[in-house]
Amino acid sequence: MTFRSQDTTAAANRRGGGSQRMLRVAKQLREELSMLMLTEMKDPRIRLASVTEVRPSPDLRSAIVRVSALGTDAEREAVIAGLRHAEGFLRSTLGDRLENLKNIPRLRFVLDDSIAYAVRVSSMLRELDASATPPAAPRPKHSSGDTGMTATPAVAWPGLTDVADDVRRIIDSSHDIVCMAHKDADADSLGSALAFAAMLRAIGKAPHPVVPDPVPFTLDYLPGYETLEREPERIDAIFTFDCATTGRFGEKRGLLESGRFPVVNIDHHVSNSAYGSVNLIQPDASATGQVVFRLLRTLGLPIPPEAATNLYAALLTDTGGFRHENTTEEALRLAAELVHLGADPAWIALKSYKSRAVSTLRLEALAVAAMRTELEGRLVWSEVTRGMLDEAGASWQETDGIIDVLQTVDTMTVAVLFKELQPDVTKISVRTRGDADATDLCSPFGGGGHRRAAGAELHAPLAVAQERVLQLAREQLRAA
Numbered sequence: 001m002t003f004r005s006q007d008t009t010a011a012a013n014r015r016g017g018g019s020q021r022m023l024r025v026a027k028q029l030r031e032e033l034s035m036l037m038l039t040e041m042k043d044p045r046i047r048l049a050s051v052t053e054v055r056p057s058p059d060l061r062s063a064i065v066r067v068s069a070l071g072t073d074a075e076r077e078a079v080i081a082g083l084r085h086a087e088g089f090l091r092s093t094l095g096d097r098l099e100n101l102k103n104i105p106r107l108r109f110v111l112d113d114s115i116a117y118a119v120r121v122s123s124m125l126r127e128l129d130a131s132a133t134p135p136a137a138p139r140p141k142h143s144s145g146d147t148g149m150t151a152t153p154a155v156a157w158p159g160l161t162d163v164a165d166d167v168r169r170i171i172d173s174s175h176d177i178v179c180m181a182h183k184d185a186d187a188d189s190l191g192s193a194l195a196f197a198a199m200l201r202a203i204g205k206a207p208h209p210v211v212p213d214p215v216p217f218t219l220d221y222l223p224g225y226e227t228l229e230r231e232p233e234r235i236d237a238i239f240t241f242d243c244a245t246t247g248r249f250g251e252k253r254g255l256l257e258s259g260r261f262p263v264v265n266i267d268h269h270v271s272n273s274a275y276g277s278v279n280l281i282q283p284d285a286s287a288t289g290q291v292v293f294r295l296l297r298t299l300g301l302p303i304p305p306e307a308a309t310n311l312y313a314a315l316l317t318d319t320g321g322f323r324h325e326n327t328t329e330e331a332l333r334l335a336a337e338l339v340h341l342g343a344d345p346a347w348i349a350l351k352s353y354k355s356r357a358v359s360t361l362r363l364e365a366l367a368v369a370a371m372r373t374e375l376e377g378r379l380v381w382s383e384v385t386r387g388m389l390d391e392a393g394a395s396w397q398e399t400d401g402i403i404d405v406l407q408t409v410d411t412m413t414v415a416v417l418f419k420e421l422q423p424d425v426t427k428i429s430v431r432t433r434g435d436a437d438a439t440d441l442c443s444p445f446g447g448g449g450h451r452r453a454a455g456a457e458l459h460a461p462l463a464v465a466q467e468r469v470l471q472l473a474r475e476q477l478r479a480a
Contacts, residue, residue: 167299175206177207180240189314190310191289192291195303237261242267242288245275305342315338368406377409379470383462384399413433
């Protein structure tokens with residue numbers, strides 16, 4: 001296994017600065033193009049398309065714009081043709097809006113075939129799975145995991161033992177190690193990061209637990225929460241937990257993509273993009289905390305009581321209090337082992353499920369009152385607007401449990417919660433039952449997750465996001 005070593009030369013620092021600028025420009029272009037497509041383009045097919053990625057050239061003279069569009073192949077090609085025809089108008093308008101750019105890059109619009117392909121393959125494999133055992137998929141490089149937790153057949157990742165030595169080498173050769181959770185961290189992501197940090201501290205390393213803004217105050221009961229850092233001064237390596245793509249690391253994304261450090265990507269999402277120098281991906285695990293436990297046991301590393309507590313919280317919450325379909329015999333045995341190692345199950349359950357603020361309950365009541373059902377109750381959806389937050393006196397971090405309330409409707413097959421993060425940014429959370437796959441609904445919008453739980457973030461106003469997502473949800477349910 002090879003990875004790019006930490007670069008300490010002045011030339012490398014200059015390259016890093018250029019890379020940071022390219023990332024900023026790409027982000028600006030993606031956001032502005034998304035808004036222009038929504039507000040300035042008359043073609044309804046273009047309004048329902050999404051910009052999934054903008055990749056500027058090093059000299060910023062041109063940029064590849066990847067676009068995801070709904071419909072047939074011909075309809076999707078028509079969207080690209082329309083955008084190419086409008087390139088002059090789009091560049092001119094971008095020039096007025098982006099005053100920090102001296103010249104607007106030439107825009108090359110291309111279809112994001114990877115997302116459409118993934119959705120088609122997922123559907124085809126499920127059909128094959130219903131009648132026969134599907135053929136083995138290619139094994140991705142430097143990645144690890146097993147399939148079996150979800151009904152959607154996943155990539156046959158290499159085993160844990162195939163990458164354990166690589167992980168050991170990175171730990172042994174590093175002192176200052178960042179343990180990073182994803183943006184809007186849940187107990188699985190942050191608990192896994194804090195558990196790994198506790199282990200590193202026990203073996204004499206200097207862990208730096210990091211979580212992108214906003215810091216999740218609802219998880220302040222997790223041991224080690226008080227050690228969270230914003231900007232570590234020294235970094236030798238980065239370990240990430242429970243995150244399928246670098247896009248979910250917010251303002252920390254540039255750090256991961258700088259190429260200056262080895263990155264160990266530990267996750268259980270079947271949709272993981274394998275962005276690390278080493279990728280330990282195990283979709284059969286009930287939680288990323290379970291993957292961390294397996295890794296520590298394989299490497300013979302200690303699991304102190306505070307690590308056991310964090311891993312138990314990760315496992316408990318990602319199985320919905322041991323009620324979801326991913327509650328396996330191994331998960332229950334692991335819970336018992338973690339209790340043996342020092343976790344207090346009653347205290348963790350109290351903090352996880354029975355310590356809610358009044359504002360959280362008020363917000364949940366507003367969301368339930370706004371709930372709609374369609375297709376004989378198979379599609380259930382609701383929203384959380386910024387106005388509802390103000391009315392309840394709540395924050396965005398208090399919205400996490402609302403989707404779980406929506407999925408308690410007895411007729412529900414697909415449940416969707418729309419969150420109005422900004423006037424032009426909407427986040428969706430999706431839960432499914434039966435044959436429905438949550439990733440099929442989220443992947444076309446650049447999201448991902450599991451068969452039963454997935455999410456995505458759309459650069460679109462709430463009403464437009466609802467139009468796009470619900471249109472696809474209805475099509476998928478009618479086709480089922």
